[in-house]
Amino acid sequence: MFGKLEEIEVKYEELEQELAQPDIFNDQExxxxxxxxxxxLAEMVKLYRDYKSFSQDxxxxxxxxxxxDPDIQEMAKAEIAEGExxxxxxxxxxxxxxxxxxxxxxxxxxxxxRAGTGGDEAGLFAADLYRMYTRxxxxxxxxxxxMSSNTTGSGGVKEVIASISGEKVYSKLKYESGTHRVQxxxxxxxxxxIHTSAVTVAIMPEAEEVDVHIRNEDVRVDVFRAxxxxxxxxxxxxxxxxxxxxxxxxxxxxxxxxxxxxxxAKALKVLRSRLLQLEQDKAKAEEDATRxxxxxxxxxxxxxRTYNYPQGRVSDHRINLTLHHLPQIMEGELNDLTEALxxxxxxxxMKRQGE
Numbered sequence: 001m002f003g004k005l006e007e008i009e010v011k012y013e014e015l016e017q018e019l020a021q022p023d024i025f026n027d028q029e030x031x032x033x034x035x036x037x038x039x040x041l042a043e044m045v046k047l048y049r050d051y052k053s054f055s056q057d058x059x060x061x062x063x064x065x066x067x068x069d070p071d072i073q074e075m076a077k078a079e080i081a082e083g084e085x086x087x088x089x090x091x092x093x094x095x096x097x098x099x100x101x102x103x104x105x106x107x108x109x110x111x112x113x114r115a116g117t118g119g120d121e122a123g124l125f126a127a128d129l130y131r132m133y134t135r136x137x138x139x140x141x142x143x144x145x146x147m148s149s150n151t152t153g154s155g156g157v158k159e160v161i162a163s164i165s166g167e168k169v170y171s172k173l174k175y176e177s178g179t180h181r182v183q184x185x186x187x188x189x190x191x192x193x194i195h196t197s198a199v200t201v202a203i204m205p206e207a208e209e210v211d212v213h214i215r216n217e218d219v220r221v222d223v224f225r226a227x228x229x230x231x232x233x234x235x236x237x238x239x240x241x242x243x244x245x246x247x248x249x250x251x252x253x254x255x256x257x258x259x260x261x262x263x264x265a266k267a268l269k270v271l272r273s274r275l276l277q278l279e280q281d282k283a284k285a286e287e288d289a290t291r292x293x294x295x296x297x298x299x300x301x302x303x304x305r306t307y308n309y310p311q312g313r314v315s316d317h318r319i320n321l322t323l324h325h326l327p328q329i330m331e332g333e334l335n336d337l338t339e340a341l342x343x344x345x346x347x348x349x350m351k352r353q354g355e
Contacts, residue, residue: 004098005048012038012045044097051090058083096346104280105171107205110147110273114159116179118197123156125182125307126199128330130160133173135332142166147266148254161270163206170205175318175341177203178304185310194310198303205280207272212279214272220244221264226255243267250274319344 015038018024024031061083064076113130115122137144143165150158164173180199185192226240240255241263252274254267306315307326314329314337315322321340323329329337 001095001098005044005094008041009045009048012041015041044094047090047094047097051087051094054083054086054090058087095350102171102174104174104205105168107170108163108165109169109173110202110204110206110270111162111164111173112159112202112204113157113161114200114202115152115156116198116200118182118195120152120154120156120188121182121184121186121195122197122199123152123158124154124186125156125180125197126158126160127156128182129180129199129201130157130162132330132332132334133164133176134162136334137164137166137169137332139332140166140169140172142169146256147270148256163269165206170203171342172338173203174205175338175345176201176304180305180307181303182307183309184307202277204273204277206269207276212272212275214245214268214275218246219271220246223260239263241267243271245271245275248275248278250278316341 015034018034019031019038024034058080061076061079064072065080067073067076111130111133113126113133115126118125134144144162145165146160146162148159148161150160152158178201180201181196182199183194183196186195189195220243222242222244223238224240224242225238239258239260240253241260242251242253243264244251250271252267252271254263254270257263257266304316304318306317307330308315309326311324312326313322313324314326316337319340321337323336325333
């Protein structure tokens, strides 16, 4: 590990020298690339330097144990105790930073939420989850753009698709994919009985043209007239788009825009992200089969979380975490959940690396 950290520190210093060259500002692309590489290593290098500094202090204090002055010996003992507690913590953090990074972590995402079992109540909870993620995005200063939605008459949604863009969106939300279960008394329930409903959430890294190239012959494009709830016409032109990916059978419909061109661009954006997700799922399935991962399949049909309203709790079943501030979570305060999930899966990755 420490040999690797030495190499990283040398690389960091080389990048620092490159940034100090006056001519680098003449090439903005090169400047951005070098600046990003330098920034990506900064936290690790600072932590490694802290580790080396603490190690040196520890060695110096061990030397001071031989000092004839009892006061200096006592001071050295106290600092040794502190240093010996600090070094393992720094080493653990360095091991996490050395884990291979997910190349998708920097990406924006496509969020898809669909009502599952539970009728109108599932649709209402789907709307609640969309609001929760929107609030979380606002707190992180991310941009949310709704791309497509299919509402229910009761104020819920059958399906909503949105893009969320900003800094490291996928890294924070990638563990939200799966089935979210809600237990609560619906507003229409006169006898106070608790109902259980389910909603599926998909988080996909937003694919660019360079990630997934779609040729014209790969898809079938159908144009039709957009319609609102109950089939009511909301558009007098054929602007709605249905794109079918021939090889996989994936279908994307977009009708929110009045422009056929904009609807097609949005639909292709969603299709690219779904195809990229398919590739990732296939690669992960193959990897899990070969190394018999203990993490779980990540299948979107898995029940990953339960929101229990009568008890005011949220339980994530993958990491046995239960939190008792459901109202705040539904207002977008997701950090306790997202950080616990990231820590868990980092620890699992470190275990695999050790194997």
